[in-house]
Amino acid sequence: MNLNKIKYIAILTISLCVASCSSDNDSPQITTDFSGTFVLKDQMGRPAINTVFVDASKKDNFNTTIPSNQGAAYQSDFQTKLLALNPNYTTNALGMDAATFTGALATDVLTVTLDGKTTFFDGTNVLTGRALADDVISVELLLIFGGPTGADNPGLTDDNVSANDKAFLSSFPYLASPW
């Protein structure tokens, strides 16, 4: 091997190294710092659960009780509240008695199906998600006040506001532009 060839290879190697080092320097790792511990302040699964079923003195506590502990901590309170709201409650349109209904509600998570239509209630599907246009308050009022057939307390089972004040978008991000 002649000397020139060795020099050439050496220069080539150095160039490659420089090029590669330079490439690294051009794209430094920018890591935004999100270190630290973040502590639970507010939470929700289904709409209006804390609002309707939790006593004023316990609302902060409910927000910081993790869902897996909510059922044991709150089912009894929820049942008391349900029977205060509707003293004549027997069962609701889902066939749930007071203990069953409040047991389901106290663990405040929103069930979402991965298999099809997602809706709070559309006449057929029950609690398979929550879409923007779902009239969730009227569904909840019906289940609280409507009795087994939904016909009880007709003045309390629908707030008669059944749609948003702006149309939703069919595409991402789905929510309407701000006022």
Next chain:
Amino acid sequence: MKKTKILVATMIVAIIGLITVAADHIDAPAVTGGSADITDFYAFQAENSNSIAFVANVQGLLSPTATASASFDENVLIEFNIDTDADAVEDLIIQAIPRNGKMYFIGPYAPSSTGVNSTISTTATRNEVTISSYGSTPIVSNAGNMKFFAGPRDDPFFMDFARYGEIIGGNAASFNDPGADTFAGTNVLSIVVEVPKSMIGTSGNVNTWVEAKMKQ
């Protein structure tokens, strides 16, 4: 008129301290009116039926004039929780946190620990979107079949809250027909993330909820 109604509603809340606004707007003393106050949570099948969209709204009842100056709090982590095995404990999380005009999204990933306290993984998938400003076209980013948005939107929630308050307070016996949407004309700060269903499960149901967590 609407503004007056909202003012009256707010005053009722302040004075009585009993009635709070649905769905989760100003639901409890420690968060009411603050940057960690979740107003609503939605989870639904996306336009692409292979994906699920999650929506978390915070800082409700923003008037149009207050919306331009409203901003996400860099000390508040919004966390979407997904329970895939029906024990109400999160198996996967999607975290969203703002920094310098961008909303960062971390996940979905399995957290190292569950419950009241969270940390943010430095190794999980991290994406970002510029936070949209009031009055401009929404900025959306896409990555790995996921979509991301953060910024002000119309509050999608609707309810005759004022009348509900009167009924609960014993001052009315039934709803009006038609009712009046207490949330008409008001805005929220929204975080919207869309993920392929394959990232959060296979089939059947998942349980989901959203949390606002404050930096300690």
